[in-house]
Amino acid sequence: MERSVPGPAAKRPPKRAGALPEVNSRQLAAVLAIAEYRSFIAAAAYLGISQPALTLTIKRLEQTLGLPLFLRTTRQVTITAAGREFVAMAERVFNDLKLSMRSLRELTEQQRGQVIVTSLIPVRMSDVIAEYGRRFPGVEIQLREGFQDDVRDDVRSGLADFGVGDIGDLPDSHLTESLGVEELWVVLRDDHPLARLRQIEFGALKDVALVSYRVGSTTRRLIDAAATAAGFTLRHVVTVGLPLTLMNLVGRGVGVAVGPARPWPPGGHPNLVSRPLVRPRLSSEIGIMRLRDRELSPAAAGLLALARERLRIHRSR
Numbered sequence: 001m002e003r004s005v006p007g008p009a010a011k012r013p014p015k016r017a018g019a020l021p022e023v024n025s026r027q028l029a030a031v032l033a034i035a036e037y038r039s040f041i042a043a044a045a046y047l048g049i050s051q052p053a054l055t056l057t058i059k060r061l062e063q064t065l066g067l068p069l070f071l072r073t074t075r076q077v078t079i080t081a082a083g084r085e086f087v088a089m090a091e092r093v094f095n096d097l098k099l100s101m102r103s104l105r106e107l108t109e110q111q112r113g114q115v116i117v118t119s120l121i122p123v124r125m126s127d128v129i130a131e132y133g134r135r136f137p138g139v140e141i142q143l144r145e146g147f148q149d150d151v152r153d154d155v156r157s158g159l160a161d162f163g164v165g166d167i168g169d170l171p172d173s174h175l176t177e178s179l180g181v182e183e184l185w186v187v188l189r190d191d192h193p194l195a196r197l198r199q200i201e202f203g204a205l206k207d208v209a210l211v212s213y214r215v216g217s218t219t220r221r222l223i224d225a226a227a228t229a230a231g232f233t234l235r236h237v238v239t240v241g242l243p244l245t246l247m248n249l250v251g252r253g254v255g256v257a258v259g260p261a262r263p264w265p266p267g268g269h270p271n272l273v274s275r276p277l278v279r280p281r282l283s284s285e286i287g288i289m290r291l292r293d294r295e296l297s298p299a300a301a302g303l304l305a306l307a308r309e310r311l312r313i314h315r316s317r
Contacts, residue, residue, distance in 0.1 A: 113299035118154035180313025209255035
């Protein structure tokens, strides 16, 4: 019978100076089990592996470290000084690993995380955020409210995960989802002469005092462009930044306002009414915008999905 002659042992590449030893979680668990049970047989039973497999695991680990972790005899297993140090380290690493894995699972399930969303001031994000917060109380949400130029800047710079605003004329670097078309209406006191009309033609606003949003808002851009096309200049007597301020000033008779129909609920301002703005009708397409190459976190994706569902715009009748 011929006996096979083993070939020369393959040479391992030399280790780089300062390289960390290759230790895996299975080896950490093996060390902790032996330290707990002081028996290879009992530790193997606890881990659900064979005793020879456990012995091989420890032998390879000791070879990697260049230190004995356990002293074995036929009667007992003793932990060496190096073994005690390694066990303490293994407990810390193993616990940190379990905590990290749990945090990752929670993050994947939208239990934790942070979302930054930017939105046009008139868009009702508060209801969306309140509903999402009840479902996922561990998620921190930052809401940045502003006008159209603010929303686009927040999304373009990467500050916000996504934004809700006018999605017209966005560059190819953005992904958009339409929520619907939002028409502009006239908001005024119920005792204003124009309030007698069922709808108000744009030309009727030529000499009317207006309480308006600042330049940079979609509403201001639309009405100023329409006035230029009609050959006259609108009379902006007060420029504001917040819908509440705008409504308060209109309610006090300072002027009338033009804005999306949705932000004007009757509650809290019983003397205000709204009328459709016609000839021409002015509108903008409102939607969700985000950067094309930005991957959303699970928490941000969840909030976006809820916003998509809740912020759909239904045409005013």
